[in-house]
Structures are given as C-alpha cells and as structure tokens.
Amino acid sequence: MSALTLTLAPAVPEPADRQYYAGAVLMLVLAALALAAMAADPRLIDGVSVWSKPLKFALALAVHLATLGWVAGLLPEATRRALVFRLAVPVVLFCAAGEMAYIILQAARQEPSHFFVSDPFHAAMYQAMGVGAVTITLAALLPVPALLRPGKVLGPGLRRGLVLGLAGGAVLTLLVAGWLGAQGGHFVGTPAPGSATVPLFGWSLGAGDLRPAHFLALHAMQGLPLIGAVLDRLAPRRARAGVTLAGVAWAALTLAVFARALAGLPLL
Amino acid sequence: MTWDALFGLSNSLALAGWAILFLAPRRDWLLALAGVGLPLLLAAAYTLLVLGHFAAARGDFNSIAGVRALFASDPVLVAGWQHYLAYDLFLGAWVARRLDAAGIARVLQWPVLATCFMFGPAGFLLGLALEGGWRGARALRARAPLAEGLA
Numbered sequence: 001m002s003a004l005t006l007t008l009a010p011a012v013p014e015p016a017d018r019q020y021y022a023g024a025v026l027m028l029v030l031a032a033l034a035l036a037a038m039a040a041d042p043r044l045i046d047g048v049s050v051w052s053k054p055l056k057f058a059l060a061l062a063v064h065l066a067t068l069g070w071v072a073g074l075l076p077e078a079t080r081r082a083l084v085f086r087l088a089v090p091v092v093l094f095c096a097a098g099e100m101a102y103i104i105l106q107a108a109r110q111e112p113s114h115f116f117v118s119d120p121f122h123a124a125m126y127q128a129m130g131v132g133a134v135t136i137t138l139a140a141l142l143p144v145p146a147l148l149r150p151g152k153v154l155g156p157g158l159r160r161g162l163v164l165g166l167a168g169g170a171v172l173t174l175l176v177a178g179w180l181g182a183q184g185g186h187f188v189g190t191p192a193p194g195s196a197t198v199p200l201f202g203w204s205l206g207a208g209d210l211r212p213a214h215f216l217a218l219h220a221m222q223g224l225p226l227i228g229a230v231l232d233r234l235a236p237r238r239a240r241a242g243v244t245l246a247g248v249a250w251a252a253l254t255l256a257v258f259a260r261a262l263a264g265l266p267l268l
Numbered sequence: 269m270t271w272d273a274l275f276g277l278s279n280s281l282a283l284a285g286w287a288i289l290f291l292a293p294r295r296d297w298l299l300a301l302a303g304v305g306l307p308l309l310l311a312a313a314y315t316l317l318v319l320g321h322f323a324a325a326r327g328d329f330n331s332i333a334g335v336r337a338l339f340a341s342d343p344v345l346v347a348g349w350q351h352y353l354a355y356d357l358f359l360g361a362w363v364a365r366r367l368d369a370a371g372i373a374r375v376l377q378w379p380v381l382a383t384c385f386m387f388g389p390a391g392f393l394l395g396l397a398l399e400g401g402w403r404g405a406r407a408l409r410a411r412a413p414l415a416e417g418l419a
C-alpha cells in the first residue's frame with residue numbers, strides 16, 4: 001500500500017492557494033472524528049452532544065475553505081501570486097485551525113466555546129475567536145476586485161454570482177455574526193424546555209434564534225455562484241440578471257429571517 | 269542527579285526536538301536530529317534506567333494494579349515517561365516528513381504536530397487521515413478535474 005511506504009516521492013509543487021483544499025480536508029477529518037466522538041461520548045451541553053458544535057463548525061469551515069480554494073483557482077495568475085493573496089492563505093488556515101482547536105478543547109471539557117467568559121483565559125479566547133472568525137470571513141473579499149476585472153473566461157452568471165455571493169455573504173455575515181457576538185447568545189427569548197429544533201442544525205423552533213440568519217448569510221458565498229453557474233447553462237443570456245435577482249432575494253430572505261429572530265419569533 | 273532533575277532534562281531534550289519540528293526550516297539533518305538523534309538519547313537513558321531499576325520495582329504488565337505498582341518506583345516512572353517522549357517525538361518527525369512529502373503547508377502541520385506532542389496516538393491518526401484524505405482528493409482531481417469555472 002503506497003500510503004504506508006517509507007520512501008516518499010516529493011510533492012509536486014503547487015500554488016499556495018491549493019493549501020485551502022488541504023485545510024478543507026483537515027476539516028473533513030475533524031468532522032469525521034467529531035461524528036465518531038458523538039457516538040462514543042454521551043456528554044451534553046445545553047441538551048445536545050458536546051461534539052455537535054465541533055461537527056458543525058468543521059463542516060462549515062470545510063465548505064468555506066474549499067470555496068476559497070476553488071475561487072482562487074478561477075483568478076488570473078497575477079492575482080494569485082500577489083503578496084497579499086499568498087499571505088492570506090496561511091493566515092486564514094491558522095485562524096480556521098485555531099478556531100477548531102479551541103472548540104474541540106472546550107467540547108472535551110464539556111464547556112461552551114462561544115459566549116463563555118468565565119475567567120480571563122476563556123474571555124481572551126472568546127475574543128481571539130472573534131478576530132479569527134472576522135479574518136476568515138474577510139478573506140472571501142480578497143478575490144472580489146479581481147473578479148470584477150475582465151480576466152479568465154468565466155460565465156457571466158458565475159462571475160456575478162461570485163462577486164455578489166462573496167461580497168454580499170461577507171457583509172451579511174459580519175452584520176449577523178457581529179450582532180450575535182455583541183448580544184452574547186444566539187437566542188432571543190427562551191425556548192421552552194423540550195421545544196422543537198431543526199434536525200441536524202439544532203436551531204430552535206421555540207424562540208428567536210440568530211443562527212439560521214448566520215447560516216444564510218455565510219452560505220450565500222456558495223449559493224449565488226452555484227445559481228450563476230446553473231443559469232449560465234440554462235439561460236446564458238439572462239444569467240446575469242437572474243443572479244442579481246437571486247442575490248437580492250437571498251439578501252432579503254436573510255434579513256427577514258434575521259429580523260424575525262430579533263423579534264423573538266421562531267424560524268417557522 | 270535526582271529523578272526529578274532527570275525527568276526535567278528528558279522533557280527539555282524532547283522539547284528541543286519539538287521546537288525543530290514546529291519552527292525550524294526543513295533540513296534533512298534537523299529532521300534526523302529531532303526524529304532520530306534526540307529519541308536515541310532518550311532511548312539510551314531509558315535503557316540504562318530499565319537495566320538498573322526494573323528488576324527492583326514491584327509490579328508487572330498484566331493488570332492495571334500491576335502497572336500502577338511499577339510506576340510507584342521513581343526511576344521506572346521516569347523511564348516510562350521517556351518512553352512516551354521518545355516515541356511521540358519519533359512519531360512527530362515521521363508524520364512531519366510524510367506531510368512535507370504530501371505537500372501540506374507547515375501551518376496545517378501545526379495542529380497535527382501539536383496533537384502528536386500532547387496525545388501521540390491521536391496525532392498519528394490525525395496526521396495519516398489528513399495525508400490520506402489529501403492524497404485521495406488529489407488523485408480524484410487528477411482523474412476528473414473539477415470543471416474550473418463550471419463552464
């Protein structure tokens with residue numbers, strides 16, 4: 001089995017931004033470990049497995065890092081080689097790995113990671129997580145100027161979907177997540193014990209919950225480019241307008257879900 | 269030298285090796301120092317301790333109580349600790365070499381190496397899973413390249 005031989009062929013050198021994909025692989029490995037830990041470890045925080053949060057964050061970061069890697073591959077060579085772009089890669093990967101390290105550490109200790117400021121260490125770590133999360137989110141803005149310039153041949157829908165998705169997603173995420181952080185908890189109101197939650201995601205259906213809006217904001221970064229790519233195939237001449245419409249609808253939905261949660265109303 | 273002093277010295281030797289793996293540029297001789305030279309030093313100290321003190325320690329390898337009794341002897345406990353230190357460091361260097369060869373950046377090696385350092389077998393698992401996943405993903409991409417731009 002070649003993976004276990006001791007003499008290793010040296011790696012083919014790859015552009016720095018390929019490391020985003022390696023980071024996504026690391027996150028998938030962590031997700032698998034969290035899933036296994038979930039099965040083996042019965043401990044709970046707030047009624048859900050202590051490993052639920054590491055699982056969700058690992059999956060979200062895997063998707064985000066894979067998106068950054070994919071977008072980097074679409075950029076002109078000169079942009080990918082720009083210093084700020086090459087520097088961003090290790091910084092973002094460091095932040096992502098750091099977030100996961102702390103989330104896993106806290107899960108193992110059966111303690112929350114976000115909004116948990118019981119002592120100076122945990123308060124400092126919560127602050128650091130905020131800085132890391134903002135850095136990871138802002139990284140999605142870096143490719144936007146290059147996408148606005150004509151460069152590599154991209155479908156018009158995909159190009160607009162990328163610009164709207166990355167820029168809009170980053171802005172909406174900073175807004176929603178910033179509010180979430182400032183508020184000090186994800187609920188508005190208190191869900192009754194045992195009230196319904198959205199399966200897998202764990203969002204409350206018994207009180208206002210800011211997490212669905214955070215999810216929609218962040219994943220505009222994948223949703224809108226995908227819609228753009230599909231429209232490029234199905235209706236190439238209307239693709240640009242279609243994506244713009246989809247972007248407006250996506251933002252409106254995000255803000256509506258956000259407003260509903262702020263009013264203390266459950267998602268459904 | 270007291271057993272405590274020997275314990276501390278062993279820790280320092282191992283830490284020097286980990287500092288190389290985490291921070292130093294990747295040179296063959298540095299990897300050999302961290303992955304072979306320092307573990308060999310620890311192995312030599314371990315061997316001397318076991319030769320001189322194992323027979324006198326009570327206990328055995330057959331039960332939790334037996335192993336706990338072995339570790340009631342300070343020199344055997346230090347030897348046991350050196351066993352951890354030597355093998356975790358050896359493993360860390362092995363994993364680092366593999367991740368280097370797979371083309372995985374140092375920043376992504378850090379979490380793996382930190383896990384090897386703190387919880388050796390978990391780091392072994394994490395490192396090989398990362399390498400396997402990454403090599404698998406690259407093989408997949410080589411076979412069916414992601415339609416760049418989906419166009």
